[in-house]
Amino acid sequence: MRYTDIAIVGGGLAGATAAAMLGRAGIAAIMIDPHAAYPADLRCEKLGGTQLPRLRRTGLDEEILRATTLDGEVWEARFGFVVAKRPSDQHGVMYDTLVNTMRAQIPPGVEILYTKAVEVATSDERQCVVLADGEEISARLIVLANGLSISLRHMLGLQRRVISECHSVTLGFDVAPVGRPTLPFPALTYWPRRVADRLAYLTLFPIGSTMRANMMVYRPTDDIWFRKFRENPEATMRAMMPGLDRMAGDFKVVGPIKIRPADLYVTENHRQAGVVLVGDAFATSCPAAGTGTDKVFTDVERLCNVHIPNWLATERMDRAKIDMFYDDPVKTECDAWSTAKAWHLRSLSIDNGLTWRIRRWARFVGRLARGLTRSSEKSGMLPAASMSRTNSHEGRLA
Incomplete structure (x- = not known):
């Protein structure tokens, strides 16, 4: 059995960012993901706007932005005509490049296991992750950053509610x-x-x-x-x-x-001792609204900069500690904003009521x-x- 403070299940953007931040802070962590190099996937393909200050708060922005392409200016068109040409801070990057660049910032002190986690068990004290080869990891906290995968969540009695x-x-x-x-x-x-x-x-x-x-x-x-x-x-x-x-x-x-x-969904029954969910593992966002990366960077930054260091300073990993993350005002504000933006853009695009027609004009x-x-x-x-x-x-x- 391996022992660590934090077991991160999932090596996408959320998991890789958490591993890099914890490693830089000197916190013992293990990241578990089946892919040695993250494969191509249609997800976030540019960073900009509110995502940039959130990324900077992780302390990992310099290497990430070096891997992107800045557009500098964007033309905005409607009714078949260009109505504006404005400065732009959008940085284009394919999602696999984004994740693999983030992974490259994980310090050597963080162990990366290229395999699947097949079982998890949690408690107020230590948590257990069982790998595909039967090896076990004992950790003080499990961070579920495995995106849309549902098998481990079912083991913990977590439920997905589609909105x-x-x-x-x-x-x-x-x-x-x-x-x-x-x-x-x-x-x-x-x-x-x-x-x-x-x-x-x-x-x-x-x-x-x-x-x-x-x-x-x-x-x-x-x-x-x-x-x-x-x-x-x-x-x-x-x-x-x-x-x-x-x-x-x-x-x-x-x-x-x-x-x-x-789909827009949220996870329920998530307030449990010994485990936290970040990014899509907790709740999805609408790609059209472009808030998914905001949610990832906010979740991981608050968890790794604020909550995990405080939690590790004392014994146990009970629900009272876990609640602090889900009730974090910065996180809850970002989650609510992301959901509201998803519904607003949908109505602004396809709702034919008078109010929305006026708003479009x-x-x-x-x-x-x-x-x-x-x-x-x-x-x-x-x-x-x-x-x-x-x-x-x-x-x-x-």
């Missing part, structure tokens, strides 16, 4: 220009014209020399639309997004098209005003072409 089945679907693919070396923009976000298209947005952003696309839609997985998209993605995109050709020029989708539906006008202000500040005068295009076009949200 919204197939809340959104993400499509990931690469886009290449035809007949020229690059697309005309550093990055592009295209907002939908009609609620009938059930589109949240299309975002195009660089990862290395490749232009990556994430397209977020609200459709059931058996919708025939997905088959049509696979058969002719370029035509499907042009039909949904008029004016895309004018902004991007001729383009083609290259490489595989990956599709990932996402208000958002469009706000973005347009900010775009014209930035443009006028850059050039010293309001560009006539932009004004003429905007005033002459009558878009409809239907």
